[in-house]
Amino acid sequence: MALSATLLLAACATTPPPKPQAEAAPRPAAPPPKGLVPARDAYPSTYKVAASGLTAIVNANIYTGTGQKILGGMVVFDAGKIVSVGPAAAPPAGAKLIDAKGRWVTPGLIDAHSHLGVFPAPAVTGQVDVNENIDPNTGYVWAEHSVWPQDAGFERARAGGVTSLLILPGSANLFGGRTVALKNVPAVTVQAMKFPGAPYGLKMACGENPKGRYGARGRTPATRMGNVAGYRRGWIEAADYGKRWAAYDKKAAKGEGGEPPKRDLTLDTLSGALTGELLVQNHCYRADEMANLIDVSHEFGYHITAFHHAVEAYKIAPLLAREGICAAVWSGRWGFKMEAYDGIEENAALLTKAGVCVSLHSDDPNIIQRLNREAAVAQAAGRRAGIDIPDAVAIQWITLNSAKIMGVADRTGSLEPGKMADIVLWSADPLSIYALADLVFIDGAVEFDRQAPRRPSDFELGQNRGDLAQ
Template sequence: MNVAITGGHVVPVAGTPIEGGTVLVQDGRIVAVGAAVPVPDGVPVVDATGKWVLPGFVEAHGHLGVHEEGEGWAGQDTNEMTDPNGARLRALDAVNPADPGFADALSGGVTSVVIKPGSGNVIGGRTVAVKCWGRTVDEMVVREPVSVKSALGENPKRVYGDQKKLPSTRQGVAAVIRDAFTKAQDYVARRDAAEGGPFERDNTLETLARVLSGELPWCQHCHRADDIATALRLADEFGYRLIVNHGTEGHLIADLLADKNIPVVVGPLFTTRSKVELRHRTLRTPGVLARAGVEIAITTDHPVVPIHFLVHQATLAMKEGLDRTTALESITTNPARMMGLADRVGSLTPGLDGDVVIWSGDPLDVLSRAERVYIEGREVYRHENGEPVVANPYYVEP
């Protein structure tokens, strides 16, 4: 799809803002961003004078489509809580594009989301990055798998402790992870020894082998500082790439995270302190981590916090000490880079997907709204006459 968005205050995020700039998208990709971009004949022109133009936001940790809204049990596919090691599970297989959360995402300027299994299992499964518009998840995929989800702390010990099964303590949770990677190491040794000959494959261990090789990062759900320390310990022991998810008490050990160069997906921030792990939750955490030198992304953990509030979380984190530049990066370039998606999304850069949002004003002002949203150059959302209009992905032009 082709479009030229002209005359707006263009904020590429990965570059200097351009007053009266143009973003040119052809065949679904950004081909030019600048103050004097010639528009080829036949390319539709959208006048964004007086508006702000930004890349689509990237949600680094959500459950869109697997934890559907308004569906109850029928739409709840977040956790396969029958085996603490669900490494073979794929979020891809449970995503329903008809979840209304996808339309909400567009209304908040979110065009890409990394969908993850839940935190009921110690090892939840493979994550997938998708665009927030499409008929089938296969059409929406940006990359699969993106990472492997794992959980420490209260959730898995509650789920399996209630069943009187391993794990019922933090010791047990760590042991499940350690045992899984030990088996994966042995599996890799046997696979290598087979030298391409007959070999009994195991989907669970194949996934963990990709973590051990460094191909896939390990997205570790952990809130308390002691659980974050366990995440660091296990990552050091097995040598995998760690991304801390939630990091509620990350501000208490920000220097340790910075020293080890561990990125943190922070949030959700708009919640009550509903369990022990959250008793130190604060909007100051993103700013403390960033000032310590930790790369951060901000998450809604949708549907814990509605996904269209992603930018508002960044705004309130900024109010509590996060600098403006990092606030925007935390929902664009940072999550894209953390999740290995920076070659596709996260900024207005030539070569990337044409995911562009026209805002009525500064998106970090809570009164601004996303007025038009483009995914790969196709207009998929518009707000006009006080009403949102989402393009129907099932409509095929005659």
């Protein structure tokens, strides 16, 4: 490990409890030009909340996702919404009772960085749709148009307690396209999985991936300075595009009419990010590059919602806290390329101590099945360094903070009255390596039951039809 990291950890040998985590605080967004197709509604969600009745989970140990732990408590939900959460009490009349018998309850887990459906299993050439790998700026593509709902990874993620996830395009390009937020329910179409009303995001990538991809072809960007020049060119074009639409809208409001500007799919997306309608999700590993991207965001007046992977985020924790930028990180994945070399397991704990909103993400079809273990590993690493992250705060890394990154924290991510009844009943404390998700509720409906027969995807059923016929 780098000497700076060693000294930093040594300085944290005895630390006070972590400060409350900072809320992501984007700058006020200008209204989008009226002439553009509204970014959220171009392809509307058809997701329907499954029918469910009044239910009470009793005798449960509860992590609420708000930083609170309740022992022997009760969670009540009805019609897809949380009704109440609190200490043991008489359940409401007529409620279906689920006796947790001392087991644990959390909000549904949320993965703020996944490629399920766009990089599905089986990962054969005909199925891999994660990167539009032809141009440094592919802001014109939308991840949802690649999502394959039959990816068996969705069910495996449900078995790990994941109820919502953010699907991003890959990191080959400077501007990779639009993200899409999904409810992790079985469906035939992506529209039936889309999280209703969730904002879109813009995937950006810095560092080795774009410069290596295009430099190897004798194209720009071939260097990190070429990467930054590419971002700036894109933002300049997007700002000009937005001004042209705003001028047209102003004239149209006066009845002056005229020809509207020509639609441009790339600039639709980038201008939406400039106004704040799309959340900027930025793949970036090194501390110096994150600082550079923050400078670029200041130049063009947009806000970075989160840096993803961010293995060196601990080096600039005060800067991220001041900017209100979240960090979506791993517990210990590092060293697989140069820009990932200086990662440390204490990253999440150091960031939390500094007041940064931290999420543990997967970027992987296997890690997504064990996000609770990721949180436990990161928590243990912090404790070894003298940073005592309370259990209830570690749970926020895989629930509420991930919801903040997705822009849906007002609707899910914690067990609070009025929020979606996205709930997991665990066999043991979810921060134990032995914990399994016994029941997974999405909007109050059971979408995974460990005691029920496994539910294969349509693709798997098709592959096994010969066996089923026998």
